[in-house]
Amino acid sequence: MSATTFGSGIRRREDPRLITGNASYTDDITLPGMLHAALLRSPYAHARINSIDTAQASEAPGVVAVYTGADTDGEIAPAPCAWLLPDSDLKIADYHCVAKDTVRYVGDIVAVVVAETRYEAYDALDLIDVDYEPLDAVVEPKKSAADGAPQLHGEIDGNQAFHWTVTGGGDIEEAFSEAEVVVKETIVQQRLIPNAMEPRATLASYTPATGELTVWNTTQNPHIVRFLCSLVIGVPEDRLRVIAPEVGGGFGSKIAVYPADFITIFCSKKLGVPVKWVESRSENYQATTHGRDHVQEIELAATADGKITGLRATVWAGMGAYLSTAAPGIPTILHGLMLSGVYDIPAIHEDVYGLYTNTTPVEAYRGAGRPEATFMVERLVDLLAAKLGLDPAEVRRRNFIPKFDNGHDVVTGLTYDSGNYDGALSKLLGESNYEQLRAEQAEARKHGRYIGLGLSTYVEICGLGPSQVAGAIGFQGGLWESAIVRFHPSGKVHVMIGTSPHGQGEETTFAQIIAGELGVSPDDVKVIHGDTDNTPMGWGTYGSRTTAVGGAALALAARKIRDKAKVIAAHLLEAAVEDMDYDDGKFFVKGSPDSSKTIQDIALMANVAWNMPEGVEAGLEATTFYDPPNFVFPYGAHLAVVEVDADSGNVELKRYVAVDDCGPQINPVIVEGQVHGGIVQGIGQALWEEGVYDDDGQLLTGTMLDYALPRADRLPDIEVHSTVTPSPHHPLGVKGIGEAGTIASTAAVYNAVIDALAPLGVEAVNMPLTPERVWRSIQAAQGRN
Amino acid sequence: MTIPVSITVNGRRYDREVEPRLLLVHFIRDVLGLTGTKVGCDTSQCGSCTVLLDGVSAKACTCLAVQADGASVTTIEGLASDSELHPLQESFWNKHGLQCGYCTPGMIMASHELLRCNADPSAEEIRHGLEGNMCRCTGYQNIVRSVREAAETMQGGTS
Numbered sequence: 021m022s023a024t025t026f027g028s029g030i031r032r033r034e035d036p037r038l039i040t041g042n043a044s045y046t047d048d049i050t051l052p053g054m055l056h057a058a059l060l061r062s063p064y065a066h067a068r069i070n071s072i073d074t075a076q077a078s079e080a081p082g083v084v085a086v087y088t089g090a091d092t093d094g095e096i097a098p099a100p101c102a103w104l105l106p107d108s109d110l111k112i113a114d115y116h117c118v119a120k121d122t123v124r125y126v127g128d129i130v131a132v133v134v135a136e137t138r139y140e141a142y143d144a145l146d147l148i149d150v151d152y153e154p155l156d157a158v159v160e161p162k163k164s165a166a167d168g169a170p171q172l173h174g175e176i177d178g179n180q181a182f183h184w185t186v187t188g189g190g191d192i193e194e195a196f197s198e199a200e201v202v203v204k205e206t207i208v209q210q211r212l213i214p215n216a217m218e219p220r221a222t223l224a225s226y227t228p229a230t231g232e233l234t235v236w237n238t239t240q241n242p243h244i245v246r247f248l249c250s251l252v253i254g255v256p257e258d259r260l261r262v263i264a265p266e267v268g269g270g271f272g273s274k275i276a277v278y279p280a281d282f283i284t285i286f287c288s289k290k291l292g293v294p295v296k297w298v299e300s301r302s303e304n305y306q307a308t309t310h311g312r313d314h315v316q317e318i319e320l321a322a323t324a325d326g327k328i329t330g331l332r333a334t335v336w337a338g339m340g341a342y343l344s345t346a347a348p349g350i351p352t353i354l355h356g357l358m359l360s361g362v363y364d365i366p367a368i369h370e371d372v373y374g375l376y377t378n379t380t381p382v383e384a385y386r387g388a389g390r391p392e393a394t395f396m397v398e399r400l401v402d403l404l405a406a407k408l409g410l411d412p413a414e415v416r417r418r419n420f421i422p423k424f425d426n427g428h429d430v431v432t433g434l435t436y437d438s439g440n441y442d443g444a445l446s447k448l449l450g451e452s453n454y455e456q457l458r459a460e461q462a463e464a465r466k467h468g469r470y471i472g473l474g475l476s477t478y479v480e481i482c483g484l485g486p487s488q489v490a491g492a493i494g495f496q497g498g499l500w501e502s503a504i505v506r507f508h509p510s511g512k513v514h515v516m517i518g519t520s521p522h523g524q525g526e527e528t529t530f531a532q533i534i535a536g537e538l539g540v541s542p543d544d545v546k547v548i549h550g551d552t553d554n555t556p557m558g559w560g561t562y563g564s565r566t567t568a569v570g571g572a573a574l575a576l577a578a579r580k581i582r583d584k585a586k587v588i589a590a591h592l593l594e595a596a597v598e599d600m601d602y603d604d605g606k607f608f609v610k611g612s613p614d615s616s617k618t619i620q621d622i623a624l625m626a627n628v629a630w631n632m633p634e635g636v637e638a639g640l641e642a643t644t645f646y647d648p649p650n651f652v653f654p655y656g657a658h659l660a661v662v663e664v665d666a667d668s669g670n671v672e673l674k675r676y677v678a679v680d681d682c683g684p685q686i687n688p689v690i691v692e693g694q695v696h697g698g699i700v701q702g703i704g705q706a707l708w709e710e711g712v713y714d715d716d717g718q719l720l721t722g723t724m725l726d727y728a729l730p731r732a733d734r735l736p737d738i739e740v741h742s743t744v745t746p747s748p749h750h751p752l753g754v755k756g757i758g759e760a761g762t763i764a765s766t767a768a769v770y771n772a773v774i775d776a777l778a779p780l781g782v783e784a785v786n787m788p789l790t791p792e793r794v795w796r797s798i799q800a801a802q803g804r805n
Numbered sequence: 806m807t808i809p810v811s812i813t814v815n816g817r818r819y820d821r822e823v824e825p826r827l828l829l830v831h832f833i834r835d836v837l838g839l840t841g842t843k844v845g846c847d848t849s850q851c852g853s854c855t856v857l858l859d860g861v862s863a864k865a866c867t868c869l870a871v872q873a874d875g876a877s878v879t880t881i882e883g884l885a886s887d888s889e890l891h892p893l894q895e896s897f898w899n900k901h902g903l904q905c906g907y908c909t910p911g912m913i914m915a916s917h918e919l920l921r922c923n924a925d926p927s928a929e930e931i932r933h934g935l936e937g938n939m940c941r942c943t944g945y946q947n948i949v950r951s952v953r954e955a956a957e958t959m960q961g962g963t964s
Contacts, residue, residue, distance in 0.1 A: 031898055039894040041841015041881035048840035138835075139824070217853060217907040217941050218847045268843075268907030269941050301846035417925065523905030523942050654926030693901045693947055700944030724850035724939070732932040733944040 043266040046221035056424030057297040058141035060131040062123035065157035065378035065717020082140030089118040099344040106492040108182035113173040115342035117279035124341035127306030157378035160564040161338035164375040172376040181374035186356040189431030190367040195330025199321030202420040203403035209314035211711035218268020224288035240270040241560025264550035267522030272384030276345040311385020313338035320400040330367040340381035344769040354389030360430035361397035363419040363439040378717040387762040398767035402776035426748040436653040448657040452677040455546040468567035472776025474660040476768035481653035482756035500647035501570035502556035507640035511620030513545040516545030519559015519570040525690040537578035539605020564756025573646035580642035584623040591633035652755035660765040660772040664693030669795025682757040698761020706769035815883025830854040830865035841881040852938030855911035862918035881910035892958040902940035902951030916938040
């Protein structure tokens, strides 16, 4: 049973507490004497603060304290940006946690009220009188770069946060000047709002007598929170404990350490009692980081027979009013380096301009740069196919990187680990019955029905990553992961990990890894994470890295256990270590499996240590810090089938077929769940979702009433298939799967809609492809206005 | 000003004095300390706060505690009986109908309502019936499978 547990779709260990209401998320925790914080946020996108009058609020019922920027100045350092992108002329504007004299987006914090109850805190917010002097605002990245645009930060010329380039391979000018075919497009990767179902929250409890601070935070990376809090708030790391309790999804929006978190800690420190802050959903929309927001001008050079010879792009990336924790690396490293996609492209050049705008800061959002890259490449390939009159599948095949199993260099400087892109596409075409679908499409067109097929063949970079690379690309941290495996006398196991899953199921899959490596039942393994006081340092859960990096650390720690157990078993069986064999939790002398010691026998002996081999320490415990030698590169091929109603512009997603390759699957049911959820988020971008600001910087999509999230009734069942290509450098061969669906699906759905609209002459529509936009594009293409 | 209310939650009667503006969801969470019911939005869109009010599903963020005076409320904590999971809880576990778990209490309570009104819903009917509950993790597909399995279990008379 145990060895085969790796690879089986067992039920999740996490679920019993979640399905019964017994899980504790940050807002579920109440401490004795706890007070509640509420934040006054700017209603203006850009304004000077002339004065703030808090007198009335301070006197309101239940109010304990009111703080403004004048109180926090010098006590809370600016919120740090921790990705110092090199060679990019990076200019980081001070992100004051409470605005000092200027607010720069709707949601910028102006004051905080601490009161006995949440209702009283919110009541008092209304009593604070702020005299604002509104200033001109700019919300679109390209407009922000233009001459005469309102300037956000006086010391930063032209609102430009950075200018980053990637150039690789042959001469890009020559590729285009000699191209037989060139296709171009301008793409707007609209702003998205991540919408983790649990809003963000922080509970800070400072004990003046000891100087100790405990912080419960809705975070994907508690160890980073501890590190940054110690820098910003000045509580030494040894007295600072950060706990990510149950965390209700993140999708990138819970990577950053936010002003609100630092302010909550500040309040607890000032008052010497626990203080909790919980955002409302409207506040989440205003102030928790957004994703995407690119304008992309892209072009592809090719030969007349469809062989790609060059790719060139200029991207204007909206960064929001300030640079969030990891923001500069998203539209650059995680985007530009992936522009070769699954194709052999001999010359690539991209310029990325990061621009400050009077909007909510933009951060990683599921896929984080790679969806924007995949979309560019997959659009261009479809445009090339259309221009040459070839099937999109055929153009892809003519350009795929051939199958490789141990490294392939692309011109952007990355070395992909392993892939068989044609294999994934072939499987997809077979499973979906692609040829027949094309025939049905042709038949439907004869009857005035507009069916479209959209392909997206993707590769993505994840399992971030070697720490040496992290340093070279300016990431202010490591990217290794850690694991401690501890056997108790009874043979039960505790696993402590530095990463911090928040819905992805690693309490189960990591128990399966231990089961596979050491032959114990997964039910005997408890996986502990999310508390900096009882887990080893780790860098967190993002970039599909928890299993890819943390899982590797765990497997190697388990192997250390096995090595030690083998020595003890040899001693107990009075055999030489080199004569020992191991199978599924049992150690025995080669050829004599009947006389064996189980891992549980060894655990007991190691813990009581009555009869240990000479020189071997007591205990059965191992720690590993694993720094991967390279990233991992999952890939796949997706197909969307849509039907567009030309009269209404409505897009019906009829089928969605996915082939994904994340290497060996530890738990295929959990993998499938990640694929479903990821795909639906990408579908959301293609069809419905958009964070909209008006020209004055007001967030028009300020609530769930206005922001169109995917709902159950708008989606078909997703057909999930896989291929298995192990990563050559990973101890288990596994690659990440958390973001793959999102990286692939937006392009697949978009390509399908454009394919459907081709007979009507529509070549491009800005996302999301709402009925109105599709209908208008049809009218325009048909010469009707 | 406070108003006395008497609300039975998961079979136990609670007599409390509450502000007239207190939302039922805050009464459940903050006054009674039953934190299984979640708050995911402030516009009655997400459904995370769904409970049963006199046996019928209601979004507890859209109801005042005083409106529930005299009523009987069932929250996620009250769904299992004698430590045996409700078929919906079991099926959400079996079919991987949850990931982060935040929408799950509301999703299960809404599914309870769905099956109360239609004991044998098709996948399409389930999708339609749960359109008022948001999940950002699962893409809903395994939630649909979960509800289907629960329907089959409950029709089989095991509950």
